[in-house]
Amino acid sequence: MADFDKSPEPERVRPEIIKAVPVRHPGRWMTVGVLAVLVAMFVHMLVTNKAFDWSYQLDNAFRPNVIEGVRTTLTLTIGAMVLGVALGIVIAVMRLSDNPILSSVAWVYTWFFRAVPRLVLCVLFGQLGILYAEYTVGLPFTAQIADLLGVDINGTIFSVDANTFLTGLMAGLLALALSEAAYMAEIVRAGIQSVDSGQSEAASALGMSRPQIMRRVVLPQAMRVIVPPTGNETIAMLKDTSLVSAVPVTNELFFQLQAAGAHDFKPFPMLIAACCWYLFLTSFLMVGQYYLERHFAKGVSPTGKTRSRLMSLRSEH
Amino acid sequence: MTELMVKSENVHKNFGRLEVLRGIDLEVGVGEVMCIVGPSGSGKSTFLRCINHLDKINGGRLSVNGHLVGYEERNGKLYELRDKEVAAQRREIGMVFQKFNLFPHMTAVQNVMEAPCRVKGKSKADGRKRALELLERVGLSDKIGNYPSQLSGGQQQRVAIARALAMDPALMLFDEPTSALDPELVGEVLEVMKGLAADGMTMVVVTHEMGFAREVGDTLVFMDGGVIVEKGSPREVLANPQHPRTREFLSKVL
Numbered sequence: 001m002a003d004f005d006k007s008p009e010p011e012r013v014r015p016e017i018i019k020a021v022p023v024r025h026p027g028r029w030m031t032v033g034v035l036a037v038l039v040a041m042f043v044h045m046l047v048t049n050k051a052f053d054w055s056y057q058l059d060n061a062f063r064p065n066v067i068e069g070v071r072t073t074l075t076l077t078i079g080a081m082v083l084g085v086a087l088g089i090v091i092a093v094m095r096l097s098d099n100p101i102l103s104s105v106a107w108v109y110t111w112f113f114r115a116v117p118r119l120v121l122c123v124l125f126g127q128l129g130i131l132y133a134e135y136t137v138g139l140p141f142t143a144q145i146a147d148l149l150g151v152d153i154n155g156t157i158f159s160v161d162a163n164t165f166l167t168g169l170m171a172g173l174l175a176l177a178l179s180e181a182a183y184m185a186e187i188v189r190a191g192i193q194s195v196d197s198g199q200s201e202a203a204s205a206l207g208m209s210r211p212q213i214m215r216r217v218v219l220p221q222a223m224r225v226i227v228p229p230t231g232n233e234t235i236a237m238l239k240d241t242s243l244v245s246a247v248p249v250t251n252e253l254f255f256q257l258q259a260a261g262a263h264d265f266k267p268f269p270m271l272i273a274a275c276c277w278y279l280f281l282t283s284f285l286m287v288g289q290y291y292l293e294r295h296f297a298k299g300v301s302p303t304g305k306t307r308s309r310l311m312s313l314r315s316e317h
Numbered sequence: 318m319t320e321l322m323v324k325s326e327n328v329h330k331n332f333g334r335l336e337v338l339r340g341i342d343l344e345v346g347v348g349e350v351m352c353i354v355g356p357s358g359s360g361k362s363t364f365l366r367c368i369n370h371l372d373k374i375n376g377g378r379l380s381v382n383g384h385l386v387g388y389e390e391r392n393g394k395l396y397e398l399r400d401k402e403v404a405a406q407r408r409e410i411g412m413v414f415q416k417f418n419l420f421p422h423m424t425a426v427q428n429v430m431e432a433p434c435r436v437k438g439k440s441k442a443d444g445r446k447r448a449l450e451l452l453e454r455v456g457l458s459d460k461i462g463n464y465p466s467q468l469s470g471g472q473q474q475r476v477a478i479a480r481a482l483a484m485d486p487a488l489m490l491f492d493e494p495t496s497a498l499d500p501e502l503v504g505e506v507l508e509v510m511k512g513l514a515a516d517g518m519t520m521v522v523v524t525h526e527m528g529f530a531r532e533v534g535d536t537l538v539f540m541d542g543g544v545i546v547e548k549g550s551p552r553e554v555l556a557n558p559q560h561p562r563t564r565e566f567l568s569k570v571l
Contacts, residue, residue, distance in 0.1 A: 298422050
């Protein structure tokens with residue numbers, strides 16, 4: 001017992017820090033060499049090949065109608081994603097509902113909009129004016145019932161002309177948003193299911209209602225799983241906005257660049273300009289994604305853990 | 318006699334063809350601390366979950382504070398309660414889980430404030446004030462701003478107890494509150510529970526801590542195979558078990 005109380009031996013000298021020859025990696029240096037040569041060749045091509053026509057690109061990639069195209073592309077991306085995420089959450093919650101009718105409706109929705117390509121949807125929505133010349137909101141089947149009873153009932157609350165409502169832009173937006181909702185529904189569903197069932201049990205044991213549990217407890221935790229693929233979806237959406245030229249919507253970025261190139265008989269430089277524009281816009285979105293992910297990692301992030309470890313270290317000193 | 322908090326008459330519960338509870342008759346008086354022990358799979362946790370309707374019973378009657386759990390009786394017929402009404406019943410009953418189930422995206426104080434503010438409509442300031450009192454009571458005044466991932470298991474469980482108390486429940490259910498803890502952290506949680514018992518809280522505790530049962534429990538129930546095998550004062554049951562199954566179980570855990 002007394003052994004533990006004995007004062008320690010006179011303090012031992014700390015050994016010198018080890019200085020050893022590190023393992024060499026000749027393979028790495030060879031790879032670096034090969035890649036450096038390839039990069040140099042590529043850059044050389046970019047600079048010297050006349051086909052790129054950089055000065056023409058610089059002069060034309062910022063024309064007013066191209067900037068207008070950028071604006072349309074961003075509007076469509078944001079609009080379609082906001083609608084898609086909102087509707088996607090609704091469909092995911094429906095899909096997970098105990099009610100068999102709700103969950104099968106959600107399944108059929110997802111099935112349809114994932115099965116039909118976005119390009120086809122864009123063309124289709126552009127042609128929806130064929131179905132009805134006028135879109136009406138009101139009580140259903142009033143005309144038929146009125147005929148049957150021989151009375152005059154008007155169930156219309158308001159109506160819009162198909163050509164006013166389904167302008168190219170609106171049709172394109174709807175096609176993209178509805179299609180996006182189907183993908184978002186699956187992402188949200190995976191996110192909700194990733195949250196431990198103990199969480200909603202604890203919340204319901206506290207007397208919270210189902211909507212409260214979903215909004216306050218489950219969804220904030222599901223966001224950690226939902227945000228990264230949603231970032232992917234947003235980036236994919238930015239690129240898919242180029243599909244609305246099939247609706248047709250013509251004031252969108254890619255169409256404008258291509259049109260300018262076609263007009264001047266210089267299609268290739270404008271294609272490169274399109275690549276650059278999409279690269280720039282996508283990088284911009286990635287920054288946003290980084291901050292969103294950081295926000296929803298609250299309480300579980302490795303940075304949080306490091307911070308707490310640092311705090312406990314500090315309190316010891 | 319004392320008033321009854323929980324009354325269970327011939328309660329049955331089955332998951333598909335598996336019968337988990339096969340006729341539980343039990344009464345818990347106001348202010349009583351009842352400990353339920355038994356081997357895993359004996360149905361003790363399921364019974365606890367039935368008391369606040371996390372699991373639905375299939376037969377018998379179960380009431381808390383004079384109200385049937387999850388049902389309403391009118392003209393001799395049972396009607397299922399709506400989600401809203403079940404939620405209202407649960408506000409009276411606090412529950413502490415084996416795995417804590419704290420909300421990981423909220424700090425300790427936010428965890429405790431959440432239900433009073435959202436469910437009872439308390440103001441943020443009042444909810445926070447009460448939360449701070451409760452966290453002080455469980456000895457965590459210095460951890461109010463920490464997220465659960467920054468707390469030890471024992472600290473998390475104490476926050477969970479504070480969170481349940483914040484709803485001012487009339488009854489507290491503990492589902493193996495110390496089973497997921499490192500041995501050195503068990504004491505701090507039991508200490509908080511002892512304090513609650515001393516303040517007169519009605520508690521039903523599913524536990525493997527025989528020492529706690531002996532010291533704090535008013536009643537000890539031994540369950541096995543979905544039935545109550547033996548019931549009595551903890552000292553008597555632990556010192557002198559009557560049923561051979563109880564004796565066998567206690568010889569392994571004591």
